[in-house]
Amino acid sequence: MKTLWPRSLFARNFLLLMALTVTLELSVFAVFYQLVQRPRAESLAGLVASQINTQHLMLSRLSAVERDATIAGINGAGGLQIVTQSPHAIPASEADGGLLLKDFVTRLADQLPPDSSPMVAEDGRAMVRMQVEGQQYWVVLPLQAQLRNRAMTVAAGVSAFLASLNLLAAWLIQRRINRPLRQLQRAAHAVGSGYTPDRLDEAGPSELSAVTQQFNWMAENLERNDSMRSLMLAGISHDIRTPLTKLRLALAMGQLDEKGASVYINQIDHILGKFLDFGRTEGDEAPTLVEVNTLIKQLSAEFEESGSWFALFLDPAIRTVPMRALVLQRAIANLMENAARYGKEGLTVETRLLGEHISISVRDRGPGIPADQIEHLRRPFTRADAARSGNGGTGLGLAIVDRLARVHGGRLELKSPRDGGLRATLVLPIQSAFA
Numbered sequence: 459m460k461t462l463w464p465r466s467l468f469a470r471n472f473l474l475l476m477a478l479t480v481t482l483e484l485s486v487f488a489v490f491y492q493l494v495q496r497p498r499a500e501s502l503a504g505l506v507a508s509q510i511n512t513q514h515l516m517l518s519r520l521s522a523v524e525r526d527a528t529i530a531g532i533n534g535a536g537g538l539q540i541v542t543q544s545p546h547a548i549p550a551s552e553a554d555g556g557l558l559l560k561d562f563v564t565r566l567a568d569q570l571p572p573d574s575s576p577m578v579a580e581d582g583r584a585m586v587r588m589q590v591e592g593q594q595y596w597v598v599l600p601l602q603a604q605l606r607n608r609a610m611t612v613a614a615g616v617s618a619f620l621a622s623l624n625l626l627a628a629w630l631i632q633r634r635i636n637r638p639l640r641q642l643q644r645a646a647h648a649v650g651s652g653y654t655p656d657r658l659d660e661a662g663p664s665e666l667s668a669v670t671q672q673f674n675w676m677a678e679n680l681e682r683n684d685s686m687r688s689l690m691l692a693g694i695s696h697d698i699r700t701p702l703t704k705l706r707l708a709l710a711m712g713q714l715d716e717k718g719a720s721v722y723i724n725q726i727d728h729i730l731g732k733f734l735d736f737g738r739t740e741g742d743e744a745p746t747l748v749e750v751n752t753l754i755k756q757l758s759a760e761f762e763e764s765g766s767w768f769a770l771f772l773d774p775a776i777r778t779v780p781m782r783a784l785v786l787q788r789a790i791a792n793l794m795e796n797a798a799r800y801g802k803e804g805l806t807v808e809t810r811l812l813g814e815h816i817s818i819s820v821r822d823r824g825p826g827i828p829a830d831q832i833e834h835l836r837r838p839f840t841r842a843d844a845a846r847s848g849n850g851g852t853g854l855g856l857a858i859v860d861r862l863a864r865v866h867g868g869r870l871e872l873k874s875p876r877d878g879g880l881r882a883t884l885v886l887p888i889q890s891a892f893a
Contacts, residue, residue: 471635475628483617496561502601503565510570510586510597513540517590525590539598540588638666642673654681701725748781750816754807757791766798771808776816779888785866786886789859790818793882796856797822801879814888815868823879859884 513532517525517540529540559578566576566586575587584599638658645655655677658670705722751772758768790807797805801822808819859882860870868886875881 471632472629475632476625479621479624479628483621487614487617499561500565503562504569506584506586506599506601507566507569509538509599510574510588513538513597514588514590517588517595522591529595537600541596541598542594635666638670642670645673645677649677649680698726698730745780745782747778748783748786749778750776750781750786750809750818753783753787754790754809754818757787757794758807761794761798764798766794766802766805768794768797768805768807771806773809773811775811776809779816781886781888782866785862789862789884790820792856792859793818793820793884796820796882797880800824804879812885815885816888817883817885819881819883821875821879821881823877825878827874827880829874856882 517528520528533539533541562584563576563578566584567574570576570586571589573587573589577585578601579585584601586597586599588595588597641658645658648655657674657677660667660670660674701722705719708719708722751774754770754772758770761768794805794807797820801824804821804823806819806821808821810817810819856870856872863870863884863886866886868884871883871885873881873883
């Protein structure tokens, strides 16, 4: 069912603010009238009624001759006038003076005899009928200045001006709030349609800025995930093609035995495992108490079995800390595997406690890496120059560690020491991301 209530937030808020402003101005106007104008009308009506009653009492005690002489004297003095009833003396219509005149006439009638018929002419004169010894008179008082409703006119004008200013301010404020919301709406529609929107401006009120920041972060993550998906599909197609080609060639030449097939299968399994590791983050894994140094010793022993020896420099201050065990194990294993594969010699692992963080550094002393290539190693499917390539890796090891570190509140630092090799340092929070 259709309603008159607008659907847009801008229109709804503006109507509410307009209703509030009008209600406030009417309330102020009503209070001003009740506390200022109405008492003024009552006081003036009391003074006029007292003067008219005095004149009636005085004239009723005089003879007709004395009465006429007294009326002539009063009229000659100016101001108050007493006239006999005549078509020219009585105005054709009353003044339309609003609430003030109506209250004045009502209060005046309450304090005079029933047949007084008080009225206010259009020129501002107050007129009251007075019956003296069978003769009808009209008492005319010049109350133009007293009955002029200038205060109410000024008050109404000021109220209307202030209400207009308030409505203009409300419109400007709501328009400023509505602009980033419309931009956010258009950007969300673009994301829903499969497009990548431009980054939204994060300036503005803290609430809108927080929403915009979260949207930008979400859009960047979606774009990054879409890019990673394309990269993974391309990487799988590229890296698996080599062992599959060799396997197909061996089958065609009839030179494939069980041992050779196992080698190719293991290569394919290793490649797929790396891609799966890169796609997983273990964000839902519950944190548990982990002995970091013990975990590193276990991983070092496993690498020793495959011919890679690591010198361990473990900080005894690191004891049992709350961590996501699988995430930590995968990250450290990838760093150690990268060092063993590309560095081969001078392999070390060092742990340090840094306040609310722990750092795990894996170092090798193999061929060095140019400084301009270090940051490129964080990218998936990226390998260093020929000195550290050609080992059949997928180029995902450091990308996996960097992704795990960022998702869980940490960071991966890569440095190339002067004496060669690579130092990869994983810095992870103990509680903020893992507790």
